Amino acid sequence: MFLKKVPVVKGVFFFGHALEFGRDPLNFLLKLQHENERIVQLRIVYLNVNLLLNAEDIKYVLQEHSKAFIKGRAYRVLGQILGNGMLTSHGEFWHRQRKLAQPAFYKQRLALLVDIMNDETMTMIKRWETTIEQQNGSDILAMTKEMMATTLLIVTKSLFGVSIDTNQIAHISNDIDTLNEILSVQMRTPVRFPMWIPTKVNQQFKASSNRLNAVIQEIISTRRNAIKINPEAQFDDLLQMLITAKDEDTNEQMTDKQLRDEIVTLFIAGHETTAMAMSWAMYLLSQHPEIVQKMRSESQEILGENLPNFENIRQLTYTSQVVSEVLRLYPPAWAISRQVMENQNIGEYLIPAKEQVFFSPYLLHRNKAYWTNPEEFNPDNFLPEQIKQRPSYAYLPFGGGPRLCIGNNFALMEMQIMLALLVKYFDFEKIEEVFPDPQITLKPKGNMPIKVSRLKK
Numbered sequence: 001m002f003l004k005k006v007p008v009v010k011g012v013f014f015f016g017h018a019l020e021f022g023r024d025p026l027n028f029l030l031k032l033q034h035e036n037e038r039i040v041q042l043r044i045v046y047l048n049v050n051l052l053l054n055a056e057d058i059k060y061v062l063q064e065h066s067k068a069f070i071k072g073r074a075y076r077v078l079g080q081i082l083g084n085g086m087l088t089s090h091g092e093f094w095h096r097q098r099k100l101a102q103p104a105f106y107k108q109r110l111a112l113l114v115d116i117m118n119d120e121t122m123t124m125i126k127r128w129e130t131t132i133e134q135q136n137g138s139d140i141l142a143m144t145k146e147m148m149a150t151t152l153l154i155v156t157k158s159l160f161g162v163s164i165d166t167n168q169i170a171h172i173s174n175d176i177d178t179l180n181e182i183l184s185v186q187m188r189t190p191v192r193f194p195m196w197i198p199t200k201v202n203q204q205f206k207a208s209s210n211r212l213n214a215v216i217q218e219i220i221s222t223r224r225n226a227i228k229i230n231p232e233a234q235f236d237d238l239l240q241m242l243i244t245a246k247d248e249d250t251n252e253q254m255t256d257k258q259l260r261d262e263i264v265t266l267f268i269a270g271h272e273t274t275a276m277a278m279s280w281a282m283y284l285l286s287q288h289p290e291i292v293q294k295m296r297s298e299s300q301e302i303l304g305e306n307l308p309n310f311e312n313i314r315q316l317t318y319t320s321q322v323v324s325e326v327l328r329l330y331p332p333a334w335a336i337s338r339q340v341m342e343n344q345n346i347g348e349y350l351i352p353a354k355e356q357v358f359f360s361p362y363l364l365h366r367n368k369a370y371w372t373n374p375e376e377f378n379p380d381n382f383l384p385e386q387i388k389q390r391p392s393y394a395y396l397p398f399g400g401g402p403r404l405c406i407g408n409n410f411a412l413m414e415m416q417i418m419l420a421l422l423v424k425y426f427d428f429e430k431i432e433e434v435f436p437d438p439q440i441t442l443k444p445k446g447n448m449p450i451k452v453s454r455l456k457k
């Protein structure tokens with residue numbers, strides 16, 4: 001086949017598209033999607049980045065030819081915090097680690113986590129009730145903070161069997177915010193000072209990552225000590241699986257460094273994304289009381305006065321549609337990229353060795369070729385007959401192919417439980433316009449204030 005060059009979008013001298021992209025990535029990309037159909041090439045200073053706009057091509061990269069498209073530069077930037085954990089590693093090493101962790105996310109294991117998700121959600125609800133009562137029936141709450149705290153407690157209890165001290169939670173969230181901000185700037189600008197130069201940013205980075213590492217180290221050493229004191233003790237969680245797993249060929253266990261990299265990956269990937277999705281969910285629901293009412297009726301019908309359990313969660317079909325629709329409009333993993341090691345083709349287009357391919361679920365989820373009225377919040381987009389009409393790769397909040405998010409069902413179940421319970425207790429009102437801030441994850445600008453009122457009985 002005669003291969004064509006990918007059409008190039010003209011950029012400015014030296015910087016290429018770095019400035020335009022850096023200033024307002026989402027609108028810049030939406031404009032490109034509007035003007036182009038399939039694939040276009042941008043230049044970020046010296047990096048050529050091929051933007052994929054078409055669901056079939058993305059399927060080709062993530063699923064059909066996943067071995068040829070590996071995790072490249074962006075994941076090396078992330079590796080400064082996550083090391084060589086499951087999100088950033090590749091090849092045989094990744095495959096072995098994924099196989100080790102996968103059983104912790106099987107259905108029967110997730111079923112055991114419902115109680116933790118219920119408990120932590122109810123603790124948050126009680127906290128909200130107390131503050132609201134003190135404010136005569138309603139209060140303005142910072143949703144990102146609330147959601148970060150609750151999802152952090154859920155993930156650490158579920159996967160590592162530990163509860164994080166409430167005083168520590170705000171510090172951890174601040175450190176994750178700092179790291180998110182610094183790394184997202186590094187991703188957009190290929191030229192940067194090496195870490196050993198003591199710039200202000202480098203020092204902030206080191207301080208935050210040292211504090212985070214101390215938390216992870218504490219989780220690991222607490223468990224190791226507990227095993228030492230009582231070797232017969234039964235710990236039934238992912239941390240134990242990772243600590244005790246032995247390589248099939250060498251019979252060796254993971255080194256401390258490998259263990260640290262996997263735990264920090266699950267710790268961060270396992271709560272920050274869900275917290276952002278939940279914050280956006282609150283924002284959308286605060287503008288759609290009619291949707292809240294429908295969810296409430298469903299919760300009342302399916303749950304009555306009880307908490308959700310693994311069986312009846314599946315019957316909360318409307319709530320599940322709402323979760324899917326939130327992840328369509330505000331996909332926390334808004335940008336995904338890969339790199340080719342050798343020349344590859346995508347259809348009739350040549351992707352030369354070492355170049356990046358990049359796509360954005362945020363764009364794909366707003367592409368008029370796949371969605372009618374894409375800007376509208378409409379949970380009916382996820383009615384079974386609507387899903388059937390779309391190519392499966394037009395909706396990718398959790399990525400796809402072998403590198404599909406390992407925690408997708410964990411996160412979906414968690415969001416469903418949180419939302420089904422929240423609507424039973426509260427009404428939500430929008431306070432101000434909130435804009436997305438596309439860092440590593442799609443965060444809201446500010447801390448997402450929402451007016452929460454006790455539901456009148």
Ligand code: HEM
Pocket residue numbers: 086087088098155265266269270271273274277331332333336337396397398399400402403404405406407408410411
């Ligand atoms: C709404 C919540 C979440 C979203 C939107 C999300 C999104 C994603 C996406 C898009 C990827 C693929 C990245 C790529 O292909 O480059 C991914 C991978 C991953 N996610 Fe999630 N995630 C969420 C929740 C979770 C949770 C709860 C966990 C763990 C408890 C988790 C752990 C991981 C891990 C370990 C990977 C790497 C998997 C691999 O490459 O084998 N995520 N996630």
